[in-house]
Amino acid sequence: MNPFPFDTFEPKWQAHWEDNKTFHVANPGDANFDASKPKYFVLDMFPYPSGAGLHVGHPEGYTATDILGRYKRMNGHNVLHPMGWDAFGLPAEQYAIKTGQHPRVTTEQNLDNFRRQLKSLGFGYDWSREINTTDPEYMKWTQWIFIQLYHSYFCEEDQKAKPISELEAKGMSREEIDEQRLAFISEAPVNWSPDLGTVLANEEVEEWKAKGHTVERRPLKQWMLRITKYSQRLIDDLAPLDWPESIKLLQTNWIGKSTGAEVSFDLQGNDITVFTTRPDTLFGATYMVLAPEHSLVSEITTAEQKEAVEAYIKACASKSDMERGEMNKDKTGIFTGAYATNPVNGEQIPVWIADYVMMGYGTGAIMAVPAHDERDFEFATKFDLPVIQVVEPNDKSDWQGYTGNGKSVNSGFLDGMKTKDAKRAMIKWLIDNNKGKPQTNFKLRDWLFSRQRYWGEPFPIIWENGQHRTIPESELPLLQPDLEDFKPTGDPRGPLVKATDWIKYSETAERETNTMPQWAGSCWYYLRYCDPNNSDRFISKEAEEYWSADGATVDLYVGGTEHAVLHLLYARFWHKVMFDLGHLSTNEPFKKLVNQGLILGEDGQKMSKSLGNVVSPDDVVNEYGADSLRLYEMFMGPLTQVKPWQMKGVEGVSRFLAKVWRVAMTQSDEGKWVISDKITNDEPTDKALLKVTHETIKKVGEDIEKMSFNTAISQMMICTNAFTKADKVPATLLRDFLKCLNPFAPHITEEIHQHITDAHPSAKCSTGRILSDRGWPSYKEEFLIESEVTVVVQVNGKLRAKLTVAKDISKEDMEATALADENVKQYTDGNTVRKVIVIPGKLVNIVAN
RNA sequence: GCCGGUGUGGCGGAAUUGGUAGACGCGCUCGACUCAAAAUCGAGUUCCUAUGGAGUGUGGGUUCGAUUCCCACCGCCGGUACCA
Secondary structure (H helix, E strand, O other), X not given: OOOOOHHHXXXXXXXXXXXXXXXXXXXXXXXXXXXXXXXXXXEEOOOOOOOOOOOOOHHHHHHHHHHHHHHHHHOOOEEEOOOEEOOOOHHHHHHHHHHOOOHHHHHHHHHHHHHHHHHOOOOOOOHHHOEEOOOHHHHHHHHHHHHHHHOEEEEOOOOEEEEOHHHHHOOOOHHHHHOOEOEEEEOOEEEEXXXXXXXXXXXXXXXXXHOOOOOEEEEOOEEEEOHHHHHHHHHHOOOOOEOOHHHHHHHHHHHOEEEEEEEEEEXXXXXXXXXXXXXXXXXXXXXXXXXXXXXXXXXXXXHHHHHHHHHHHHHHHHOOHHHHHHOOOOOOOEEEEEEEEOOOOOOEEEEEEOOOOOOOOOOOEEXXXXXXXXXXXXXXXXXXXXXXXXXXXXXXXXXXOOOOOEEEOOOHHHOOOEHHHHHHHHHHHHHHOOOEEEEEEEOOOOEEOOEOOOOOOEOOEEEEOOEEEEOOHHHOOOOOOOOOOOOOOOOOOOHHHHOHHHHEOOOOEEEOOOEOOOHHHXXXXXXXXXXXXXXXXXXXXXXXXXXXXXXXXXXXEEEOHHHOOOHHHHHHHHHHHHHHOOOOOOOOOEEEEEEOOOEEOOOOOEOOOOOOOOOOHHHHHHHHOHHHHHHHHHHOOOOOOOEEOOHHHHHHHHHHHHHHHHHHEEEOOOOOEEEOOOEEOOOOOOHHHHHHHHHHHHHHHHHHHOOOHHHHHHHHHHHHHHHHHOOOEEHHHHHXXXXXXXXXXXXXXXXXXXXXXXXXXXXXXXXXXXXXXXXXXXXXXHHHOOOEEEEEEEEOOEEEEEEEEEOOOOHHHHHHHHHHOHHHHHHHOOOOEEEEEEEOOOEEEEEEO
């Protein structure tokens, strides 16, 4: 038998909240909207509804946000706490390929299961705002946003997106305009996975390779989003955000800004430009390296070297990315036979090609300064190329391979300058001599936005006479055609090519057959929650402004670190574009971000099917109840920390809830749970009980604000132990305690509260209102104060006595009392007291020897 | 290699404007209740060569006093990798 009947009252309260729309929040303009309340938007990263259902990692973040949401609600906020489904994705499509089952069917099934599981945990979501990225009404607006991107360009002067119509007004040609669109067609080499039958974004490559899929470089015509234009803003706007510094750093490094200069080298009439962050070392450039894919390679290669160079290029091309990565220690390369002229000293330097120079970054060519660059040094050592020192280290370290700052030497007009000054002087020289200019580069690449998949949003694009254009908004949403066979065709246009009727838009126009990546839907879902049923706009102006008050849309966003550079970067980018175009009032989507730590299996390993250490929330709910699961996940340790699951720990918090239950409830002779005689309607007089209750109100409130849930729970355990020990517990104290526990364990607290209120109705607390609708309790300072305190006495820093003294005892009295103590005397007798430190109300330390 | 995080009992973890190290929970031990067990309640539980001493990864430093501040190092976890 269960120690308390959670199996009956948990479903009861879940039904009550649902029937009474307890957690429904109104929008501006709605009948029951209360504009006087401040808003609080607390968001979970919405799940992908996989076939496996929830695992115990999901409710960790969800419980944390639920506690905050319920707490803020009790403190008088309009709380927006929604849930939805990121339901496009490869597993549903792969299942469809295997079984012929339409992805929409499996997605619906999975989603029903997820919803059932989440409801069984009692989260206070406003289910009327549930969204689903695969819902045609949702897709419509994802496609609409793409159309906005398509019809926008990035104005360099104002550093913001503007409508394409401005360029048309300037009389720019169609070709020139297409070059500028934020959504554009590119025919660059992309990451193509033959076995997945699709291309992947740079950010996704590692993930899929880790799952055993092959990925190769292949030139394809693809849709791209011009996220690189936002590089600088994406870095700058991180600063004021309340995000973990590590995530900010991760994004900053991913965007990868570096400042330096472009330098032009003459090569028998050809101009080759290189990028360097160290223009001050130009005198030390003893050779040049081009990427094997560099366009000038074939032109400059001499007849004698032609064969060897072509063989090297072929060898590089056949190497997979993986092999290139593994071999990154061992440098390879080949001499082209050509020589370039170092612009600053006229030296003839050999031009090599090597795969340690990437075509995708900078200009695909470098000046090699082996004395002060590790890679160049390694290469020069291997191929016996000259190494000339041009920087003298500040310390005594070896100059060979020294990459730090110092003083320029062997560098003509730079000699004696500090690195910083030498950089500036060289850049000035390059400008004055028309040999280069200052340059900033970013590692971030434009976002490859098309996929060759069925289960994604089709592009709202048609092609006619080789040109693309968007379909009219009235034709949105554009749904995928029905297919019988979802198999990839190997055709880089994707599986939609099979739907010949669907493709045909008119006699002369055809639909785009690519679809959008899974990230598209998650880029803006938080906005849709604010106004989920709007059929005229993606979000209404009023809803947007209300839920974005205080300069941020989402007040608190909780999710895993795995999205540090993907979802969180993409969403910020879309948000900024929509802000630039005047559709949003904030510049950033997520004010505060918290990453919950991974929950490991009992064995300390990551939970996985193959290890058999996966814990299902359903099993825990069945055995211990939802409140126990919620409470345990919060009690395990700090939210942000990685921590192992322990079923014994669930038992522990379950015991705690049983204790709370038995404080209020007792079993009648017939086995029925009834309110205990211990609960009285008297005014509380027990000082100790008043103190612990008010301490609990104070600490739990403060700890929730700090998201320090484990310590809040430990305080509630202390309070419960005091209630258990007491002969009588006044109903008002128990009620205040239940309010504190309510955000953590909402079912049991509602149930007990209902029993107390029925048994002990009072003017202050009439029947009929549930706990969740009552306010957060307040504590009184007067109950926290004690007249006596325990003071620690140390001799030479070691604890020798504890004294109980009046709280307001004077320093002198405290010192005298301490010195007079028998235990203390044992250690001071025979020694001279040199010094006495007295911290009032806390400690006395006697220094004696 | 680089960047970030972290290190406290048998275990999860508490405590930082420097002031009783180990809150709370798990586990374990003993006791009460019971024919017995479970559940529940009560007592105890950092370690040791134990009237004392040691102790928050290691070694130093600052201080009357350091888990907390400073310097050097080590282990583990995560990210990233020829980005010029």
